[in-house]
Amino acid sequence: MHIHAYEKIWLAFAIVLILLLLGSVTYGAVGPGVAMVADSEAQIDANALDEDDRFAEPRVEQVGENEYEAYVVAYQFGFEPSPIVVPENSTVTFQITSRDVIHGFEVAGTNANTMAVPGEVAEITVEVSEPREYGIVCNEYCGAGHHAMEGKLHVVSEEEFAEMNEGGENE
Amino acid sequence: MSDALEAEETFLDRFPEEAKVVRSAFLGSFLALTLGAIFGIIQTLHRTGLFRGLIDSTDYYTVLTAHGVFLVISFTVFFLVGLFTWAVVRSLDRPLVDIRITWTWYVLMAGGMTMTGISILAGFTDAIDMSADVLYTFYAPLQAHPLFYTGLAVFIVGSWLAGADWFRTWLAWREDNPDERIPLQTFMVLTTMIMWYIASSAVAASVLIFLLPWSLGLIESVNPTLTRTLFWFFGHPVVYFWLMPAYLLWYTVLPSIAGGRLFSDPLARVVFVLFLLLSTPVGIHHQYLDPGIAEGFKFISMTNTMFLLLPSLLTAFTVVASVEYGARQRGGTGIFGWLRSLPWRDPAFTGMMLAGLMFAAGGFSGMVNAGMNINYMIHNTIWVPGHFHLTVGTAVALTFMAATYWLWPQITNKPVYSRQIGLFQVVLWFIGMALMSNAMHAQGLLGVPRRTAEPEYSGFDYPVAFGGFEELNVQIAIGGTLLFLSTVLFIGNLVLTMGNPRVSGLAETIRPALSGPDDAPEVLDDLRIWVGIAVTLVVLAYALPLAAIINDGGLLGPGVGTYPVWIDATVGALAEVAVPAAWALVDALAFLGARLLDAATSGVVA
Amino acid sequence: MSRTETAGAPADDAGGDEEFDPVGTLALIAVYFAILVIAWVYIYYIEFLGRDLVVVG
Structure with missing residues (x-):
């Protein structure tokens, strides 16, 4: 040729x-x-999230020294917990699922971004540094109220974080 | 046939029946373009916050669904079937085998699209209990009215018949011409249609096995990851289905308009074969950020996607070289000076060239979309619509409009009403899109999401970079308005063209390639080999991911609800009757199956 | 007989035996290549890897 x-x-x-x-x-x-979001977590019954110890009560939990897990539920039209509060200079692993339709979970302007699919659990780990407030948006159309769906990620100082937990606001 | 005679006869003179089909397809396409443009301007002004008086934000998603479906399914595919009918008949120089079959697929496609269109537009009124606000990706468990899925299925079946019609015509030609190479245009049509058969099989399966029965209440739930994966199995190759007619025009028509010749026929064939092989095993790159799919599968998909750049990069060279040849024939000189010697006053030429230039820019944002981990930065932000408004929204749409100025006279014997308006219109499109798309990319980098009625939030502000959020909104709105005006000019020019009297002497010729088909290896024309390899690649890319998804989440999902965007009493009542009936049927079949299995085992044992 | 982008090269302007060298195309495409590489390096290494909250697991 x-x-x-x-x-x-x-x-x-x-x-x-x-x-x-x-x-x-x-x-x-x-x-x-x-690292990519992948199939690290098993599937889950989206209609029975209240029977799952992670998502029955969406929350932030300390799992190691300076390591935290945030269990997040996306729903029409919001995120739980909101705000998600984590201490500065820590490693945060988000486990995110949906209890109804497909949503997005995007910490606006950053690289933390994943789909929240009912029946699946998305896991992403990030390192946060100084105290700062981020916005979280749902970036997948999820119904007529989609544009109202937002959440917050608050990175707070260690003192503030300790104070909040003593106050029982964030178990 | 002598060249002189050929030059005098237009497509309409030679194939009046087929010309009517091409015209009808184009008219369907332009009707969809008109509707899509109206929804486009409403959407642009609403989203950017410049004018929100016309619709409520909750209705924005009806507008968005209509904009998407009418433009990327209806406008593009109707133009494609018209163009492909022209290309096959013209390049084989023979009529279609049976025009009744041709009209059958046309009616099926038009009927299917009408059904889907009605189900979407009904979302604007509460008087009809019907809606399909699911956007053009229709991700479950959001659920549209059954009419939406039914219409899509009918439309796809129609497109399959269209492909069969062209294959049949080619086979009939082959009987009379056993030793000739497949003419290039027909080759392009056939390879594109093979790709389409492979790709659309997945979405057809998704609709017929899962989504339609589910919307009728026959099955209770679906697996969202599975239907999503089946959608993207189809959803990426469909972008090449939009693009291949534009490529066909760039390869076979543009060089002649420029006064040149196609630089290389063999490479054009290689490019279409590469698209056939690589378009489908890449869909998972739309799911880089999906949970439930292993990283390895995503990586394989990325590798295939990156190699899919190759045919487009080769096309850039071949097409520009063909045009350069034309410029040199017209006396052009210098390294870049030859660009001045091109027929820039011809709307068909300028439109296609600007479309190609936009595609080159879209190539860059496409590289970013294809990069697996960089996807975190732009996934589902407005960067992505910014990208595809360069590709399907300009490379494809502007090429189609430009080609219309060249082709319409040949299928109607009516000269274009105003070529000056045409030239202004294509340049206006380019300017409008440059503004809009650039600002969309920039907003995407700020994290502004796509697909939302109100991208501003109460809890936070976007960072300021590349111009602030508000300033970019204004750019998007101005760009969108120019695009709308450009569409109005295009449609207006075409309507006035229809009022022109018929004349003769409008025929255009397509000149032979510099390096003709005789330079191409025979094996390129052996379509069976390419079908075999294409199917193998698809199986390699998809068998394991699909098996894993079904194994992990089940065919009907791990427990997921149903979220209809419509509620319909009659369908509900139908489901109450149909569900028990369907289960009774399943039971009966299972019983029968068990008996057969028993009989078979006892037979084996005996 | 099919029409004709498949016909043999006619004599009018095919340039006879001399092959046409698309030197302008090569120059244009070299510019394009340079833009692509520079833009990619910027967007990947500065814009993407320089962002907050890089996903590391």
Whole structure:
């Protein structure tokens, strides 16, 4: 088959480009350690979330030194708990599910972003630093009130976090 | 046939019956474009907050569903069936085998789309207990009225018959021409349709096995991850289904309009084969952020997706080289100076070139969408609609409009009413889209979500970068308004064209390639091989993920409710009767099956 | 006989034996390649990896 020399050059460049893209994504995975939402958690009965010890009471729980788990339920049209309160400089693992339709869970302007699918549990781990308030939006259409669905993520100082837990607001 | 004679005869003169089909398909397409544009402008102004007086925010999703379905299903596919009918008949130089079959698929597709359209538009009125506010992705467990799914199924079956019609015509041609290469345009149509058969089988299965029975109350629940995966099995190749007619025009029509020739026929064939092979085993890249799908499957999907860049990058070279050849023929010189020697006053040429330029820009945001982990940054933000308004919204839509200025006279014998308005219209589209799409990408990086009536929230403000949120909203609204005006000019120009008297001498020729089909290996034309490889790749990419999803969550889901966006008393009553009847049937079949199995085992034992 | 983008190369403008070298295309596409690479490096390494809340597990 006859291919013009210039087109062969371009073909080579195109393959280099593809390898650059695949290489970057691989670097992101092994260098900074970006991990994908995957099938790490088992399926769950979305109609019986009250029988699950994580989602019966959506909450933030300390699971290790500086390690926290946030059990989040998305529903038409909001998130529980709201706000999600975590202490500064900690590692937070979100476990997110939906009790009705498909929702999104996006901490606006950051990389924390996942689908919340009924019957599935999405797990993502992030590291938070200084105290800051983030907005959480549902980024998948979920019904007529979709635009009103928002939540909050509050990263607070350690003192404030300890105070809140003593007050029993956030068990 | 001599060239002189060929130049005098238009498609309408030579194939009047087929020309009527092409016209009808285009008219259906442009009706959908008109509706889609009206919903588009309402949506743009509402979402950006510039004017929210026309609809309530709760009705925004009816508008959005209509905008999506009418434009990406109806406008694109009706144009495709018209164009493909023209391309097959023209390049084989013979009529369709049986025009009654042709009208049958046309009526099925039009009927199916009408049903789906009614179910969507009924969402605007409370008087009819029907709605389909599920957007064009119809993710379960949001549930539309059964008419929505039924219409889609009928539409898809119609498109299958259309493909069969073109295959049959090609086979009839093959009998008379046993040793000839498949003409390039027909080759493009056939490979695209094979891709379509493979891709649409999944959405047809999803609709017929799960969604339609579920909306009728015959099954209680569905597995949302499964129906979503089946949707994207179809949902990515469908973007190439929109794009392939544009590619067909860029490869076979654009070079001639530019006064050039296609640079390489063999590479055009290679590109279409690559699309056939790689379009489908990539759908999981729309589900990078889905729980319930292993990372390895996502990685495989990404690798396939990245290699899918290859045919598009090759196309960029081949098409630009073909146009450059035209410019050189017209006396163009220099490294970049030849660009001045092109027929920029021709709306068909300028429209297609601007569409191609936008596609090159869309290539960049597409690379980002395809990158597995970078998806965290832009997934479901307005970046994504920003991307596909460059691809389907410009590369495809603007090419179709531009091609109409070239093709419409040949299927009607009526000259275009005003080529100046046409030229202004395509440039206006380009400017409008440049504004709108650029601002959408920028808002996406701020984290602004897609698919929402009111992207501003009470609890937080977006960061300021690339221009603030409000400023970008204004850009989106201005861009959207220009796009709407451009559509009005296009439709208006076309309506006035219809009022023109019929004349002769409007025929256009397509000139042969510089490197013709004889340079292409014969194996490229052996479609059976490519079908085999395409199916194998799809099985490799999807068998394990689908098995895992069904194994983990069950065919009908791990326990998920039903959330109809409509409530219908008559269907409810029907379901009360139908469900017990269906279970009785299942019981009977199970009993029969058990007896047969018994008989078989005893037979084996004996 | 089918029509004709498949016909043999006619003599009028095919350039005879000399092959057409699309040097302008090569230049344009080289510019495109450079833009793609620069834009990608920016969006991946600065915009994406520089963001808050990188998902690490």
